[in-house]
Amino acid sequence: MDLLVVNDLVKIYPGNVEALRGISFKVEPGEVYGLIGPNGAGKTTTLRIIATILEPTHGEVYVDGYSVVDQPDEVRRRISYLPEEAGAYKYLTGLEFLEFIAKIYTDDPRLRSEMIRDALAISGLGERIKDKIRTYSKGMLRRLLVAKTLMVKPKLALLDEPTAGLDVLNAQRIRYIIKEYAKKHGIAVLLSSHNMLEVEYLCDRIGILYRGKLIVEGSPKKLIEEYKVVNLEELFTKLIGEQYESF
DSSP, rough: OSSSSEEEEEEEEETTEEEEEEEEEEOOTTTTTEEEOOSSSSSHHHHHHHHHOOOOOOEEEEEEEEEETTHHHHHHHHEEEEOOOOOTTSSSSSHHHHHHHHHHHSHHHHHHHHHHHHHHHOOGGGGGGBBBGGGHHHHHHHHHHHHHHHTTTEEEEEESSSTTOOOHHHHHHHHHHHHHHHHHHHHHEEEEEOOHHHHHHHOEEEEEEEETTTEEEEOHHHHHHTOOOOSHHHHHHHHHHHOOOOO
16 A cells, blocks of 8 residues: 555645646655655645645645545654754754654653664764754754654655755765665655755655656656666756756
8 A cells, every 4th residue: 555645736826826736646665755856846845735734726645545634633643744944942952852752752661762762873963962952063953853753653754855964974874774764664755855866876766846747757777777868867957958058
């Protein structure tokens, strides 16, 4: 059974701005699916609708069989969402923040301890986990937030630019953790990213969004072979028809 089903999703903002124009896709348990596209393509709008933050204008979205419109509370119990510009309580330590989040999700001390243990491993912050969040760099904060998102083992993790602000080594580490965590725990992951190399490594399948439409979908390897390109960056440029002048 597909964990996430998006069917003919449309979102029109005031002023008749069409952010999404009938997109459809599915994500299975344990699968990492990437939405890629330029700014304004509709990636964040899609994630926010699935996260029950926005209501669709038309179409259906189901998470684990529950409608985001008719059963939003059930959907929220099954997802964990990391927005691109997410923050944390800066006067708490990293550990205090994780403990606070764990208490929201469960009253069971054993489960809370397990969540925090996983989060410590995911974040890789070491002794800095005991420092105030206000002392963290942007990259350290992002690592903490990715850990917070995954430690609760949601059925569906929604990650908007999960490695934003991370250096190369930490970005690679977080990509590996996301991929392995999804497979190990059967978590469906839907992420957006501008980093084509990241998507190529991390995602089992991708969907390219352009002007609110899903213009192509498939595994990175098969799409690269089908369109006879070197990588996803070249595929993306080819599909949206933009030509760049050399300087």
